[in-house]
Every structure is written in C-alpha cells, then in structure tokens.
Amino acid sequence: MTNSALKQFPQTADETRRLFDLQYRASRDESAPDYKLRLDRLERLRKLVADNDEAFVEAMNADFGNRSTHESRLFEIVPVLNAVRHTRKHLKRWMRDTRRPVDLAFKPATARIRHEPLGVIGIIAPWNFPMQTSLTPLVDALAAGNRAMIKPSEFTPRFSELLRTLIARYFDEKEVAVVTGGAEVAQRFSALPFDHIIFTGSTAVGRKVMEAASKNLTAVTLELGGKSPVIVAEDYSIEKAARSVAFGKYSNSGQICVAPDYALVPRAKVEEFARAVIARAEKSFASIAENPDYTSIISDRHRQRLVNAIEEARAAGATVLTHHDSDVARTGKIAPTVVIGAPKDGVLMTEEIFGPVLLVKPYDTLDEALAYIRDHDRPLAMYLFTNDKQTERRILDGAISGGTTINGTVLHVGQDTLPFGGIGPSGIGAFHGEDGFYRLSHARSVLKIGFINGFEKMGPPWGGLASKAAAFLKKR
Incomplete structure (x- = not known):
C-alpha cells in the first residue's frame, strides 16, 4: 500500500x-x-x-x-x-x-x-x-x-x-x-x-x-506552525544549547510543528554553534542511511522540497554543514543539516522548514534579535537559552509566541498542565x-433568584423606589 x-x-x-x-x-x-x-x-x-x-x-x-x-x-x-x-x-x-x-x-x-x-x-x-x-x-x-x-x-x-x-x-x-x-x-x-x-x-x-x-x-x-526561533544569549554555553537544539530539530527528522526553525546566535559564536549542532547530531546518530532511530521524510514530494531548498541556499553562497553520512537518497532520509547565510528570499528563510535543516543567523545585540522575531508572524514556539533572570525576562517581554521552553526545546508541548496553542498565523x-x-x-451561566427579587419589587410601573435604587447604585 x-x-x-x-x-x-x-x-x-x-x-x-x-x-x-x-x-x-x-x-x-x-x-x-x-x-x-x-x-x-x-x-x-x-x-x-x-x-x-x-x-x-x-x-x-x-x-x-x-x-x-x-x-x-x-x-x-x-x-x-x-x-x-x-x-x-x-x-x-x-x-x-x-x-x-x-x-x-x-x-x-x-x-x-x-x-x-x-x-x-x-x-x-x-x-x-x-x-x-x-x-x-x-x-x-x-x-x-x-x-x-x-x-x-x-x-x-x-x-x-x-x-x-x-x-x-x-x-x-x-x-x-x-x-x-x-x-x-x-x-x-x-x-x-x-x-x-x-x-x-x-x-x-x-x-x-x-x-x-x-x-x-x-x-x-x-x-x-510557522518559523519557531531560538535565541542563544551571550551567557549560555554553546555546547549545551547545541545539544538541546539538535534534539528538538532532528527528532522525527524535524517533522514537528514546534521544531526549532532558526537560531539567533551572537555573531562571534555562529560557526561554533553550527558545528556543535552537527557534532551533536553525529553523536546522536552515528549513521543515517541504515539507522532505524533516524526517521524518514514522509513522502518523495516533501523530501524533494527540502533537497531543492538546501541546494537553493548553497547556490546562493550559503554555508551548508551536514552529517558525514549525507548520501541517503535511496532511504527516503535527509541527513541533519545546518545552513548559515541562507538567502533572505529563499525557501528556507520564508517558509516553515519542517525537516532536519536548521538555519543559523547572527545577531549583534539582543534588541536586534528580538526585533527580527517581532518583524515576522508570531511563532508557535520560541526557545531561549540563558541563565540570567533579567535576560530571560527581557526576551519573554520582547517577543510573543504560542509557547516557550527555556534552556531546552519542544518539551513544553508534553506538559498536560500547560495549554498548547499559537497566535494568529501560528x-x-x-x-x-x-x-x-x-x-x-x-x-453556561446560571442565576438562581433568592427568596426575594429586588428588581421585580422596583417595578414596573417604575416609581420612587426605582429612583432611589438607581441613585444609590450609581454612587457605590
């Protein structure tokens, strides 16, 4: 079938x-x-x-x-x-x-x-x-x-x-x-x-x-869905952030509505972060092609869309990092991939990726990173990595999302005590x-009248009692 x-x-x-x-x-x-x-x-x-x-x-x-x-x-x-x-x-x-x-x-x-x-x-x-x-x-x-x-x-x-x-x-x-x-x-x-x-x-x-x-x-x-962002703050360990992002991005081969779509990383740490994500993917999945724990892309059409998007970015001069076992076309899989410098009008930058491809974008100030998120549709999820309480509050106040996991990814969805939902396009x-x-x-609203119904006592026909009641109620 x-x-x-x-x-x-x-x-x-x-x-x-x-x-x-x-x-x-x-x-x-x-x-x-x-x-x-x-x-x-x-x-x-x-x-x-x-x-x-x-x-x-x-x-x-x-x-x-x-x-x-x-x-x-x-x-x-x-x-x-x-x-x-x-x-x-x-x-x-x-x-x-x-x-x-x-x-x-x-x-x-x-x-x-x-x-x-x-x-x-x-x-x-x-x-x-x-x-x-x-x-x-x-x-x-x-x-x-x-x-x-x-x-x-x-x-x-x-x-x-x-x-x-x-x-x-x-x-x-x-x-x-x-x-x-x-x-x-x-x-x-x-x-x-x-x-x-x-x-x-x-x-x-x-x-x-x-x-x-x-x-x-x-x-x-x-x-x-939409493009769910990650913000890695200056104070947070690149290695720890990369581990969590790789988990959220490459589970189910990225076919998750709340998967990290792109990561905003301090400019000086972009390449370190990107390579750390791929290194974590290679540690999690020693191989891809024959690995039963690495999920296939659901259909040829979905897979080809991702292949074309990666090649579009590569042709435009983007840096593309991928798992060493990347020749997996025959298995219906796409290897874990990280893209730096994707063209702003390309598929990876304008559409939800919904696959094992992570975008990495540099930022110079936290305000710049938050402004980028605010300039786009409100995302279904947002992930922030920081140990600083003030930075955490600043990011939460600075950009709205459907849900958030702090110092991790995707796990807020698994909490039965928390609502799951988006805003607008998400x-x-x-x-x-x-x-x-x-x-x-x-x-259903239910009002049960007590032993006396004051409103009915006042009228109609309306008279002095209604006038006194109105005057009293207005002054409370």
Whole structure:
C-alpha cells in the first residue's frame, strides 16, 4: 500500500454525513454523559492505545518508510496515555460547577457556571504525529462530554486504517468515529456543521478549514506552525544549547510543528554553534542511511522540497554543514543539516522548514534579535537559552509566541498542565488538560433568584423606589 492508497478508497460523502447525523442527533437527544460514563470512555481509549501499541508502532513505521520505534513510543503513545491519566485524575474537579459572586443589586440570588458538552467535535489530524494529534484532542473532547469524529491524514494510510478499525471496536459510532480519505474527504469533513473543529496542520490548510467552518458558524481551534526561533544569549554555553537544539530539530527528522526553525546566535559564536549542532547530531546518530532511530521524510514530494531548498541556499553562497553520512537518497532520509547565510528570499528563510535543516543567523545585540522575531508572524514556539533572570525576562517581554521552553526545546508541548496553542498565523485557541476541557465545554451561566427579587419589587410601573435604587447604585 502506498501513501496515496486511501485516496483510492475514500469514505463516501453519504457515510460521512450519516456518522455526523448520528452523533449530532445523539448529542441533542441524550443527556450529557455523567462522570462515570466519561471515565468509562477514557478507560476504553486507554485500553485501545495500551493493548495495541505494537500495531500502532508498526503502522507508523510502515507509513514513514522508517519511523524510530522510540520516537513513536515517546512522542505518540506515552503522551496519549499521560493525557488520559492526567484527565482521569482531575476530571471530577473540572466538572464541578464554579460559584461566581453576585452583585449587591441582585442579592440574595446565587450564580454559578455549568460546564456542559458542546456536542460533536471534529478532529482533523496531520501526518507528522498521527496518533498524538488524533487522540490527545479526543481525550479533551471525551472529558468534556462530547462525541467526536476524527479525520486522520491520507499520508499515513496504515495508521489511519488501523485507528478506524480499533475505534469501531472500542466505541459505539455514536460516541467516536474515524473518517478516512484524501483531500476531498477532508474538505467535506471540515464543511460539516460541527459544534467545534480542532485542526492541526499547516497555516495554508488551516485557512481553508476556518473558511469552511465559518459557513456553519463553527468555532475552531487551529494548531498551525510557522518559523519557531531560538535565541542563544551571550551567557549560555554553546555546547549545551547545541545539544538541546539538535534534539528538538532532528527528532522525527524535524517533522514537528514546534521544531526549532532558526537560531539567533551572537555573531562571534555562529560557526561554533553550527558545528556543535552537527557534532551533536553525529553523536546522536552515528549513521543515517541504515539507522532505524533516524526517521524518514514522509513522502518523495516533501523530501524533494527540502533537497531543492538546501541546494537553493548553497547556490546562493550559503554555508551548508551536514552529517558525514549525507548520501541517503535511496532511504527516503535527509541527513541533519545546518545552513548559515541562507538567502533572505529563499525557501528556507520564508517558509516553515519542517525537516532536519536548521538555519543559523547572527545577531549583534539582543534588541536586534528580538526585533527580527517581532518583524515576522508570531511563532508557535520560541526557545531561549540563558541563565540570567533579567535576560530571560527581557526576551519573554520582547517577543510573543504560542509557547516557550527555556534552556531546552519542544518539551513544553508534553506538559498536560500547560495549554498548547499559537497566535494568529501560528494558531487560534489552545487545549491540553484542563484548558482542553474548558475549550471544548460550554460555560453556561446560571442565576438562581433568592427568596426575594429586588428588581421585580422596583417595578414596573417604575416609581420612587426605582429612583432611589438607581441613585444609590450609581454612587457605590
């Protein structure tokens, strides 16, 4: 089966609509699931992942051509299981009504917020982390009492088909369903009148999803991407920064939405840093071509785009450093690469790289580095390396990003206690854990009138009591 196989066997429009209508009707006709049922659904999801982890690893490995088993387990399976564990532990507290104060004019009434299911959630997942991006939003959706439909990527057909089969085994189709197929199926999917859509993927496709959702006034959470910067401050060890950047950049061969895209480094340390990154990559991956721990690029098209971008930079006079085992064309891999001095109008400088290629740019002052970041779209992630508290505060205040890891890379995404999301072209909204529960819940305001209703006592017909009350309330 090739990576285009699912395009030959798409789910029909009628079947997709049938599944949606089934879930939609159930979300309106049946009571909101109680705590016990939500725990049961989360437990079934946990068993689905835990009981079939080997099958998922094998499917993802086959889809990529080669996918590191360790990366599949640590970046896909473990985060989903952690999300379930964290959610089950805290769900009862999240579900409690939240008391709110009542203004003097309305006392002795009481006020509270009920967190209720939105209804049917559409989840559109990409290929780079097919399990995590499909199932961590599902954890939030189920915790909030919703039903969900998942559209995984056509670039991971084996994973997608396995997920479809297993979801049907562990869940009633009124609870959770998977829709498989290519771009046409995805377009129909995003045009359904969901109560909320969570999309993870490119900014370009995110715009299309948002446009389709707007016709139904469907709210969206968009987790996009962009060029996530690194700032290495003068005080920080080049060796330590290079180690962390290499980890974030070359895991999954850079096919990570929050991977470091470019590093801003003090001018005098640029070459030292670049060579330290490559040295760390060579230590982490002694070889590339036959190394099962170094992940392949997902498709020929994605690989050729990266090859062309590197050659464009080289032809323009950029310095290109690469892993010694760089002749890996036959394996579907691209070796770890660092580029210094890429042309400002080239692909590497203007587009999200989404591969194992790191740009390094010099800066002379920290203000200059921060100005460069501010002059571009707000990134999904930003990484800063400093041991100085004032420098840390200055960088955090000086440029905004969706999330940040300090003295490391990508690890903030793995925290279930932190929201994950971008800003503008890098995303809309955030989820994960408690933030995901509230994102996919409706905050319903409830005011309960006390033993006396003061406003009704004042009128109409309005008279002296209303005038005195208004005068008093204005002066408070």
